[in-house]
Amino acid sequence: MDLRYGLHGASEQPGLEVVSHPGLEAVVDRHSQTLPEVRPDHSSKEAAASAYASYPEHYKSPVSDPLLVPAAPGTPDHGGRKKRLWLIVGGVVAVVVILAAVLGGVLGSRAASSSGESSASQTGESSRGSGDSGDAGNSGNSGNSGDAGDASNTGSNTTARPQSIRQGSGLxxxxxxxxxxxxxxxxxxxxxxxxxxxxxxxxxxxxxxxxxxxxxxxxxxxxxxxxxxxxxxxxxxxxxxxxxxxxxxxxxxxxxxxxxxxxxxxxxxxxxxxxxxxxxxxxxxxxxxxxxxxxxxxxxxxxxxxxxxxxxxxxxxxxxxxxxxxxxxxxxxxxxxxxxxxxxxxxxxxxxxxxxxxxxxxxxxxxxxxxxxxxxxxxxxxxxxxxxxxxxxxxxxxxxxxxxxxxxxxxxxxxxxxxxxxxxxxxxxxxxxxxxxxxxxxxxxxxxxxxxxxxxxxxxxxxxxxxxxxxxxxxxxxxxxxxxxxxxxxxxxxxxxxxxxxxxxxxxxxxxxxxxxx
Structure with a gap:
């Protein structure tokens, strides 16, 4: 449940006024509580200067600005993005086809080697095929690396870790x-x-x-x-x-x-x-x-x-x-x-x-x-x-x-x-x-x-x-x-x-x- 203004139900968030600023576009962010305005008194300036001097400039909030993010400079090249997108999609499809072919060959050879009704010639071929698949099977031994998965076991609690709280969160x-x-x-x-x-x-x-x-x-x-x-x-x-x-x-x-x-x-x-x-x-x-x-x-x-x-x-x-x-x-x-x-x-x-x-x-x-x-x-x-x-x-x-x-x-x-x-x-x-x-x-x-x-x-x-x-x-x-x-x-x-x-x-x-x- 996502609460914006209400404990038991969400209601509309008050409208956001967009201020014109070159190179920036307005977005609504999940963490966009308005940052409080600093009072312009002497003690405030001293406090702010002291705090800011303690931290490097790269120390940012969860979002760099709750309402504004940089827009891409210049006119967007939509055609270039589309070409790159098609190249990426084509590459992914090619990889999938190759993997499917290899997997099909391996599975087919294993099926042939296990068949008791094959002819002698088929048996010889299947034995060669099974030898190939056996090589692939050796690479399958890398599955032993799954033993390393035991490292994810905390040893203290077998309950699935919740996803809604960060590890080491303040409480x-x-x-x-x-x-x-x-x-x-x-x-x-x-x-x-x-x-x-x-x-x-x-x-x-x-x-x-x-x-x-x-x-x-x-x-x-x-x-x-x-x-x-x-x-x-x-x-x-x-x-x-x-x-x-x-x-x-x-x-x-x-x-x-x-x-x-x-x-x-x-x-x-x-x-x-x-x-x-x-x-x-x-x-x-x-x-x-x-x-x-x-x-x-x-x-x-x-x-x-x-x-x-x-x-x-x-x-x-x-x-x-x-x-x-x-x-x-x-x-x-x-x-x-x-x-x-x-x-x-x-x-x-x-x-x-x-x-x-x-x-x-x-x-x-x-x-x-x-x-x-x-x-x-x-x-x-x-x-x-x-x-x-x-x-x-x-x-x-x-x-x-x-x-x-x-x-x-x-x-x-x-x-x-x-x-x-x-x-x-x-x-x-x-x-x-x-x-x-x-x-x-x-x-x-x-x-x-x-x-x-x-x-x-x-x-x-x-x-x-x-x-x-x-x-x-x-x-x-x-x-x-x-x-x-x-x-x-x-x-x-x-x-x-x-x-x-x-x-x-x-x-x-x-x-x-x-x-x-x-």
Whole structure:
């Protein structure tokens, strides 16, 4: 299904105005989201100059221009093209005829050699013919080269590789609890042609013993993503107009930070995010992560920034205004990033110290920071959920990291338990988690069987369920406990996206199965 403006159906795209330009012709491209206009202020020029200076001119977007492609110079030589076409067709036909003749001779000689009713003279001829065919048969031994086809076998998964997701695609997931008690999850990824897609899970469609039946077919949508873009998805819940709004942030042309929104209460349901009006750039090959109202990214100079929506006095979304500020962290260049909320209450999450960011240090160790944890402007009612000093964990540089939080059981201070997943050198996913209770600490990393044997170039995505101060029922939505059943993560194994969940009763990780994709 190809989504242009709508989650469940395509409607006509607004008309494109063609601007006259010598030597160029207008075309409509699948990835033709309009590139945001750069504001002509001093800071914008500095940011653009810094980002552009970091990349060579040949570093292009998926299409060199979304609307224009070079036209052939001069008057087209249609006659010359036709002649070349006939020559090509004639050559192909000649090759086919020759191959057919050779194949017919070989098959005929084999048939003659196998015939028990042939005369002695025919037998002699057929023996000569079979000898010829035998020579051809020796060349057929090159079929042993088919053994080399075993190299295409991953050894870890015999399921056919899906064609709608690129190997090593970025992954991100967002979800919310619906008024009827079911949940809805959006899993975002990139296809082999650099387009962006999502698969949607409606948990009311899960079958007993088979959670994978909830997934609908992947949907594509307009985006302007670079190949291998990082992805960061989050969910807005507020009032009647955001039930929900899913936001996806990604890296566009010249690694410009861009966003797209999905909201069925609005027309059109798919729109560019207003962050596109900013002049923000991610580092080439860097990561980003999001949980509303925060987004964290690394700029071309390696500096980490958090981007926050300037929400209103009633905690309502403000689509027009975003604030980007540096985080006082020294991280590995192009480190993978993962975000998790530090409270179950949205009014705490949306303020200073409301989230934790996990990253790699310069010596490839896992680290965490809660920005503004020591700020005097931090809410007085905020309670730090766990120590910010982690166990000594070293893993391959630039390996993927994911994190999620769940409500701590029977905790009146609205603190969270947090899980961090990372890929080790053996392509196994390890889990670092906090202990539960009043004096939370970090456990020794574990390596669950359900998380072993991932693809070496996989990304990892984990679901942080949405929170809100004011939903459609005019009630607050707190972060769920693990018993809610949606503590789930995703990664690639044998090219397929695999879903796993944390069992709320046993505390064990359980393999759910593959996310269905063509």
């Amino acid at each position: 991100s997931v967002a979800g919310w609890r619906k008024p009827d008690g079911s949940a809805e999850t959006y899993l975002f990824f990139q296809d082999p042609e650099d387009g962006l897609r999502f698969s949607r899970c409606d948990t009311s469609l899960r079958s007993p013993g088979n959670d994978s039946t909830c997934w609908a077919s992947p949907v594509s949508f307009n985006a302007y993503a670079t190949a291998g873009t990082p992805l960061g998805a989050s969910t807005i819940l507020w009032g009647d107009d955001y039930q929900p709004q899913i936001e996806l942030f990604y890296s566009g042309f010249k690694t410009r930070l861009l966003g797209v929104n999905f909201n069925e209460q609005k027309k059109p349901n798919t729109t560019d995010d207003d962050v596109n009006k900013q002049t923000l750039f991610t580092g080439l090959g860097s990561s980003l992560t999001a949980y509303w109202p925060w987004t964290v990214y690394q700029d071309p100079a390696g500096k980490l920034y958090h981007l926050r929506n300037r929400i209103g006095g009633r905690w309502e979304p403000n689509g027009l205004d975003w604030d980007a500020n540096p985080i006082n962290i020294t991280a590995l260049a192009t480190t993978r990033l993962a975000m998790a909320p530090t409270s179950t209450n949205y009014t705490m999450i949306a303020q200073k110290a409301g989230y934790a960011i996990f990253y790699q240090t310069l010596d490839a160790k896992l680290a965490v920071s809660i920005p503004d944890l020591d700020s005097p402007k931090r809410p007085a009612t905020f309670h730090n959920p766990w120590p910010t000093t982690l166990p000594d964990v070293t893993f391959p540089k630039l390996a993927p990291i994911a994190a999620f939080s769940v409500a701590r059981k029977d905790d009146d201070l609205q603190r969270v338990d947090t899980y961090v997943l990372y890929l080790d050198a053996d392509a196994n996913i390890n889990v670092l988690s906090t202990t539960t209770g009043a004096s939370a600490a970090w456990n020794t990393p574990a390596q669950p069987d359900a998380l072993k044997g991932a693809d070496k170039d996989t990304d990892i995505a984990c679901l942080n369920m949405a929170t809100s101060s004011y939903n459609a029922a005019k009630a607050a939505v707190l972060l769920e406990a693990v018993s809610g059943g949606e503590a789930r993560c995703f990664f690639q194994k044998g090219g397929q996206v695999v879903e796993v969940r944390l069992d709320g009763e046993t505390g064990e990780w359980v393999g759910v199965g593959g996310v269905p994709m063509p």
